[in-house]
Amino acid sequence: MNRIMPRLSAPLLVVGAFAVLSLGTVAGAVLVPTAAPQSIASTVRPTSVQATEITTTDEQTATLRVTARPAQKLSSRAAGTITADDCQPGGTVASGSSGPTVNDAVLVHLATSQPLWRDLSVGDTGADVRSLQAELSRLGQPVEVDGRFGAGTLRAVSRMAETAGASDARSWSTLPFARFIWLPAASVVIASCDTGMGQEVAAQGPVATLPQGVSDAVLTPLPDDVMAGDRVVVADGLTIPVDAAGRITSAADLERLAASQAYLRYRGSSSDSGPNGSEAAGPDGSASKPGMSVQYRLAQPTTVFSVPAAAVYATTGSTGCVVDEGHARAVTIVGSQLGETFVVPRDGSRIGSISLDTRKAPRC
Template sequence: MAKTSSASSGPSMGRGAPRGTPRGTVRRRFPVAGLLIAVILTAAVSVGAAAFLLPDRHPAILSRAKEITSAPVGIQRYDANRQISVIPTFSASRQMLINTSGTVTADHSGEGLVSGRAALAVDERPIVALATATPLYRDLKYGDKGRDVRALNDELARLGFGAPADTDRYTTRTVKAVKALWRGLGVTSDLDGNLAIADVIWLPQREAAVSDWNGVPGTMVTAGTTIGRIPGALTAISLRDGAAENADRTITVFGQQGVLKAGATRIDDPEFCARVTASPEFRMFAQSSSSKSVQGQSSGQSSGQSASQESVQGIDATVALTQPLDVMRVPAAAVFGVDGDTGCIASDDRTIPVTVIGADLGVSLIRPADGSEPSAGPSTVQVGGAIRGLTCPRG
């Protein structure tokens, strides 16, 4: 008997239908993706409602900072060193006279004129420059007396020739000193110890730059005529736009130091001015000023006008306290009731009068007004609201 196919053996089952599924039924699939979306939406709505219903809270980082009411006190050594500008004051420029006649055989003025050294040579004899407090105007010899003799003795003593300083007599020591001067210049003959005015050019200062110099080798010079011109001597230095201080200060100009007295804005100490004048830096300054003075005269200015304009430009200098101080270093806002250089600070609710010494980048440098040392003062000071309303007692 022939085999029948499976199609004829009864109702067929759908392709891929799972075993055990009753014939004639259809399997339904649940939408999983839709379920996930519903869950997410429900959670979002819940969070939003909670955020809306709960009270607002500021993050801790945005909360109001606590007010600072105290600050530490530091102690430092303070010398008030700072750069300033100073104005030099010069005497009038001077014409220099030669006291001999003849032919110039050597010129020694290339680096300026220096007391005790030869300025030039006339007929092979050195002509010495001497800076004396009183101009030399006559021949001097043993036994002479006068202000010019005292000035000669003082300068020869300063130069190290052993003359008797502070005496107005031409003594045997003066004779020996004059001989030593000439030997130092190379003169070994005709040394009688006298000083002939023909052998001297008088200087108003120890060292000086020279201009309009006529001591050129080969030229003729005549006694009583001008041999050259030197700029005016430095007589004082003043602070430019500077205020007086209540303590001595050390001032440094061209590497030379002097003392600017308390309450002063000008230093005119002759010894200090002489040291400044002798410095190489000042010589360069003087030569530059002299050149500008000549240019000014060629343009119609007087030498005085030109020198004045040069001086107004000022010279760089520094000042510092001669005796450095220990000071308290506090915030500038800690000092209240400031009047001039006086004020007050507060510590532990106690008001302390102070003197303001200086300032540095938002910091006040102070000392107790009663003269006590800063190390004995408070370790902290009050600031901000802690000093609001406090007053500083006067007197």
């Protein structure tokens, strides 16, 4: 017996057809993979990045704390009548040059770290002898800096004094300290002359006055997180070396700072100067004037490589490792900024492509 199938109406057939098509579309969406949109694909995290080579002086703004030096007198150890004098206000006096002539004896300017305080005979020793020898050596005299006043030192100081104009120096058997005028630096500027031809000068009497200067200058506070290396401070084109503590140690450099336009503006711009231009003191006796704004940088430019901080691993202090072109490399960390670490390869070579995945990286 034949089974009679139910008769479907036309509307039901149409609905069924749409249902089949819908199921096919869903199945296709599930089974057929589609490419990620470009906006999503572009956010895939890279596994390596090219290191950026940077030439830098690691320049930073810093504050130079300056201690002013009051006006200073140059004194004669000899007493008598000024028989010759070429002192000029605004002129420059250098160590090893002639000073005023007292009773027809030429006095000689000499810049030593310790002022001469006694006559020196062959065989004498001491810090004053060593500082004399150091200055003679700086002036080009062949002398050993050993702190002992020997015949060689006597000949050297006699030659220097004779060159300066002391015609009797060759006959010296000892060093007559009264024939020398001590200078606080190798070269100084004269503010005023305190004696003149025909005037009397007493022992330890002033013969000239130096302008106000600088006795000390140091970065306060000393910037941290800086690259290692010799460093300088720069103010309006004036470049001066500083030591590891940020201090200007050379007397000549302190004189250069004192004579600079940057320092003159700094002193003139402050309203808390004391009498004669000295810095006003705070309750503890320290100078209360704010410091000079300077740039603190490396003396010579250096090359570093900028890499993502995540690329540096196995760090100990300022050392670490990176994976460069698949090889572990030892680096020195010299700084960091905004997620970037600045490194220098320990072997002095260049860095190329840096791996960002250091989870299984070997130690360098």
